[in-house]
Amino acid sequence: MAFREQTWESYISNASPEKWMQVRPEGLYCAPADIYIDPHQPVGRAIITHGHADHARSGHGEVFATPETLAIMRTRYYLKDETAETGLAYGKRFDLGHGVTLWFASAGHILGSAQAVLEYDGSRVVAAGDYKRHPDPSCAPFEVVPCDVFITEATFALPVFQHPPLEIEVEKLMRSLKTLPHRTHIVGVYALGKCQRVMKTLRLAGYDAPFYLHGALKKLTELYESYGQDFGEWIMVSDIPRADKHVFQGKIVLCPPAQINDRWSRRFEDPLPTVASGWMQIRARARQKRAEMALVVSDHADWGDLIRTCEETGAENIWITHGRVEALEYALKQRGIKAKALNMIGRDESVE
Amino acid sequence: MDKFAQLLDDLYFTNSNLAKEIILTNYLRATPDPDRGWALSAIAGTLSFDLFKRNVIKSLMMERMDPFLFDMSRDYVGEMSETVALAWPQSADPVRLNRLPDLHEVIAEFQSRDKAGIRDYLILLLDNMTPSQRWALLKLGTRGLRIGMSARSVKLTLAKMKKVDIDVIESIWHGLTPPYLDLFAWIDGEAELPDLSDKVTFSPVMLAHPIDEDKDLARISPATHIAEWKWDGIRVQISSNGTETKIFSRKGEDISGSFPDLVSSVNFNGIMDGELLVKPGGELGSFNDLQQRLNKKKPTKALMEKLPAHIIAYDILEVDGHNLRQETLSERREKLGAALSENPQTRIDISETLPFKTIDDLHNLREKAAQTGGLIEGLMIKNTSSAYVSGRPKHAWYKWKRDPFLLDAVLMYARRGTGKRSSYYSDYTFGLWSEDGDLLPIGKAYFGFTDEELKEIDKWVRNHKLQRFGPVQEVEKGLVFEVAFDSAQESKRHKSGYALRFPRIHRIRWDKPASEADKLSSLKVLVGT
Ligand SMILES: [Zn+2]
Numbered sequence: 001m002a003f004r005e006q007t008w009e010s011y012i013s014n015a016s017p018e019k020w021m022q023v024r025p026e027g028l029y030c031a032p033a034d035i036y037i038d039p040h041q042p043v044g045r046a047i048i049t050h051g052h053a054d055h056a057r058s059g060h061g062e063v064f065a066t067p068e069t070l071a072i073m074r075t076r077y078y079l080k081d082e083t084a085e086t087g088l089a090y091g092k093r094f095d096l097g098h099g100v101t102l103w104f105a106s107a108g109h110i111l112g113s114a115q116a117v118l119e120y121d122g123s124r125v126v127a128a129g130d131y132k133r134h135p136d137p138s139c140a141p142f143e144v145v146p147c148d149v150f151i152t153e154a155t156f157a158l159p160v161f162q163h164p165p166l167e168i169e170v171e172k173l174m175r176s177l178k179t180l181p182h183r184t185h186i187v188g189v190y191a192l193g194k195c196q197r198v199m200k201t202l203r204l205a206g207y208d209a210p211f212y213l214h215g216a217l218k219k220l221t222e223l224y225e226s227y228g229q230d231f232g233e234w235i236m237v238s239d240i241p242r243a244d245k246h247v248f249q250g251k252i253v254l255c256p257p258a259q260i261n262d263r264w265s266r267r268f269e270d271p272l273p274t275v276a277s278g279w280m281q282i283r284a285r286a287r288q289k290r291a292e293m294a295l296v297v298s299d300h301a302d303w304g305d306l307i308r309t310c311e312e313t314g315a316e317n318i319w320i321t322h323g324r325v326e327a328l329e330y331a332l333k334q335r336g337i338k339a340k341a342l343n344m345i346g347r348d349e350s351v352e
Numbered sequence: 353m354d355k356f357a358q359l360l361d362d363l364y365f366t367n368s369n370l371a372k373e374i375i376l377t378n379y380l381r382a383t384p385d386p387d388r389g390w391a392l393s394a395i396a397g398t399l400s401f402d403l404f405k406r407n408v409i410k411s412l413m414m415e416r417m418d419p420f421l422f423d424m425s426r427d428y429v430g431e432m433s434e435t436v437a438l439a440w441p442q443s444a445d446p447v448r449l450n451r452l453p454d455l456h457e458v459i460a461e462f463q464s465r466d467k468a469g470i471r472d473y474l475i476l477l478l479d480n481m482t483p484s485q486r487w488a489l490l491k492l493g494t495r496g497l498r499i500g501m502s503a504r505s506v507k508l509t510l511a512k513m514k515k516v517d518i519d520v521i522e523s524i525w526h527g528l529t530p531p532y533l534d535l536f537a538w539i540d541g542e543a544e545l546p547d548l549s550d551k552v553t554f555s556p557v558m559l560a561h562p563i564d565e566d567k568d569l570a571r572i573s574p575a576t577h578i579a580e581w582k583w584d585g586i587r588v589q590i591s592s593n594g595t596e597t598k599i600f601s602r603k604g605e606d607i608s609g610s611f612p613d614l615v616s617s618v619n620f621n622g623i624m625d626g627e628l629l630v631k632p633g634g635e636l637g638s639f640n641d642l643q644q645r646l647n648k649k650k651p652t653k654a655l656m657e658k659l660p661a662h663i664i665a666y667d668i669l670e671v672d673g674h675n676l677r678q679e680t681l682s683e684r685r686e687k688l689g690a691a692l693s694e695n696p697q698t699r700i701d702i703s704e705t706l707p708f709k710t711i712d713d714l715h716n717l718r719e720k721a722a723q724t725g726g727l728i729e730g731l732m733i734k735n736t737s738s739a740y741v742s743g744r745p746k747h748a749w750y751k752w753k754r755d756p757f758l759l760d761a762v763l764m765y766a767r768r769g770t771g772k773r774s775s776y777y778s779d780y781t782f783g784l785w786s787e788d789g790d791l792l793p794i795g796k797a798y799f800g801f802t803d804e805e806l807k808e809i810d811k812w813v814r815n816h817k818l819q820r821f822g823p824v825q826e827v828e829k830g831l832v833f834e835v836a837f838d839s840a841q842e843s844k845r846h847k848s849g850y851a852l853r854f855p856r857i858h859r860i861r862w863d864k865p866a867s868e869a870d871k872l873s874s875l876k877v878l879v880g881t
Contacts, residue, residue, distance in 0.1 A: 158421070158424060158425045158428055158439075159417065159421050159422075159425050159438075159439040159441075160425045160428065160429055160434075160435055160438035160439045161438075162438065162439075162483075164482075281438060281483075282428075282429055282434070282438075283364065283434060283487075284429075284430055286365065287364075287365075290367060291365065292365050292366055292367060293365060294365060324424075324428070326424065327421060327424050327425075330418075330420060330421065331418075331421065334418070
């Protein structure tokens with residue numbers, strides 16, 4: 001792909017992205033700028049696509065991320081006083097030095113999630129991080145950035161993953177609240193992103209009772225609110241006296257997935273354990289979690305969207321980081337797109 | 353059909369049995385005939401026909417989806433129906449239905465169509481369904497429903513709906529057929545209890561517990577117990593009303609068709625419980641002999657003459673319309689003896705009781721059983737005061753099998769399991785050395801090891817691969833299993849000339865070199881040929 005803003009360096013070197021983007025033990029590495037993308041070990045300079053624990057971590061010297069992601073990292077104590085932070089709003093270009101330009105495009109995954117766009121030597125590489133194409137009222141939508149190399153995840157890269165519209169899943173929950181009004185609906189959600197997306201979608205579907213939240217979900221929900229999200233009334237479970245079990249009946253309690261069948265859930269009367277996750281499409285997975293209701297809520301692109309996105313970027317080369325790498329590589333090659341697995345270590349099945 | 357799919361989803365994801373019963377009750381009350389009867393049948397596992405074959409589904413998928421991606425998906429999901437339900441690629445120009453047909457319409461439609469028609473109808477439905485609905489259809493159609501509800505808890509639900517004891521349901525259940533119109537008419541109070549007195553029906557059998565030598569032997573004495581041989585045949589129930597006779601398997605399957613020689617010989621009115629064997633040359637034959645009859649839905653005259661069916665009867669449940677189930681075993685055996693002597697049956701003998709005075713005598717008898725080359729599996733020891741109770745009551749009947757035979761065999765082939773084990777090589781074929789130094793397969797096993805051991809074997813297989821034959825992975829001849837089995841029979845179908853019964857992995861002999869595994873000749877010694 002021809003690219004407008006060529007730097008002077010392109011006239012003396014003609015390095016292909018294979019040369020300047022590398023896979024190192026620490027993670028994806030942009031050699032001329034000496035910077036890593038979502039490294040899983042502490043490094044000198046790091047670009048962080050979003051705040052989930054398998055992408056963001058502590059101990060880097062210098063961090064480049066969206067302002068929202070920096071705020072999330074601060075909340076999770078991933079940033080120390082001595083960490084040098086550079087916040088870049090979506091679309092804002094930044095010169096990393098040595099001819100490398102960085103900017104962020106929204107990834108539609110969670111608040112602040114971004115695709116890292118790197119331009120060097122006349123070519124453009126987009127590292128998408130985690131992303132999704134389904135609508136999400138709690139974050140900015142995915143933006144297609146034309147590029148030469150598109151680096152994609154493959155968390156749900158199998159034809160069995162066809163995520164239903166979230167409204168249908170939320171409707172299941174609303175119906176159950178009506179037919180089982182005596183039961184406390186305990187919904188297991190990850191604290192960052194899933195929790196807020198589910199709350200927001202429930203509000204849009206007309207659920208108007210307060211939400212009851214587990215302590216682990218508080219800080220990030222407040223952080224979302226500080227960026228203008230409105231979740232209506234929510235109350236900490238711990239603020240309700242233990243004797244008042246009736247308060248929760250027919251209501252929605254949100255907690256981390258591990259708590260739905262744990263000791264914590266015993267404080268509720270006749271709890272109905274529910275899990276909201278993309279994996280819930282697979283029955284055996286839902287049974288494993290002992291979920292009595294499985295809501296298919298994914299913050300990743302499904303099979304169709306992964307392939308569609310790779311095609312829409314027009315990239316000549318697709319690199320695949322983590323997930324069901326083999327299937328996506330195979331399907332892209334069948335469509336005549338050059339694809340390869342990056343064999344990243346330390347990135348197995350992403351949980352969030 | 354959508355209500356049915358919803359019901360299955362609700363049952364599938366509900367953990368407590370009580371909650372499942374309530375869900376099923378609500379469905380059965382809210383759903384009209386005949387849909388509720390068909391649903392009941394699907395859940396209780398009493399449907400007697402497939403709506404379509406598994407290979408139709410498979411061939412539809414192969415036309416629509418890349419085989420590599422399909423295999424990867426199925427490996428990941430663990431089973432075919434759910435994979436198809438999730439990944440079904442819509443037809444290019446699908447026909448849209450205004451509504452999904454009712455369950456009974458679906459069943460009638462499939463049954464009325466020919467092969468090509470079944471295929472078209474399946475496509476039409478799959479195109480119009482959600483993944484959950486597709487899953488329900490595929491499971492219903494191939495009778496593969498497993499939603500964690502036993503036949504017993506289905507019956508319990510019905511009993512609670514009518515506020516009667518579960519025995520009432522048990523007593524009529526096997527005489528009823530889907531879609532159970534008479535059953536629901538009775539439950540709704542619009543008809544009497546279905547009258548099955550003139551029908552020849554199955555009644556659920558009484559089962560034995562394996563003996564716990566440390567605890568149970570102390571409970572046994574000649575004053576309170578009898579001992580009998582445990583023959584290696586199949587458990588059957590002979591049920592006759594004087595004019596019509598049926599032979600049922602232990603699970604209530606009607607197998608009369610395979611044994612017309614036996615059926616036509618019976619002339620009594622009642623229900624007997626016993627072991628079915630064959631008598632080649634007038635002597636009781638092995639399980640292998642019996643197998644040749646079991647496999648034949650319509651046996652030839654020649655086969656019936658060569659391998660005539662025979663019963664060793666050990667209990668009687670009803671005689672001339674009298675229910676004997678509440679009487680003690682001693683009383684029932686007396687009546688069984690009387691029935692057989694008043695009315696001699698050419699193909700039914702009474703099971704002899706084995707005299708014993710001490711527990712040592714029982715040990716000796718069990719030892720004797722081990723010398724019969726598998727014809728006798730061990731001992732049955734029964735409390736003489738026990739009533740005939742369906743299910744597995746405690747301390748009433750014990751089975752005491754002789755010790756299994758053990759052999760050291762070499763792993764030859766491995767293939768992946770299904771479901772939870774789909775990512776592991778968990779099915780193993782193993783063999784023994786011939787005189788010429790070849791390894792000949794003698795059996796397959798897929799259980800007997802712990803999850804931890806499974807992981808280790810799986811790792812071993814992956815590191816010692818040879819050729820691949822479709823799903824079957826050949827491995828280097830380097831891993832020895834100590835294999836336990838109940839008996840071995842000569843078999844022409846196996847290259848080694850033998851077939852094992854109930855083989856399982858007893859121990860993994862990581863320490864033992866393959867060259868020191870057993871030879872075929874040691875099997876010959878065990879079989880006694
Ligand atoms: Zn993420």
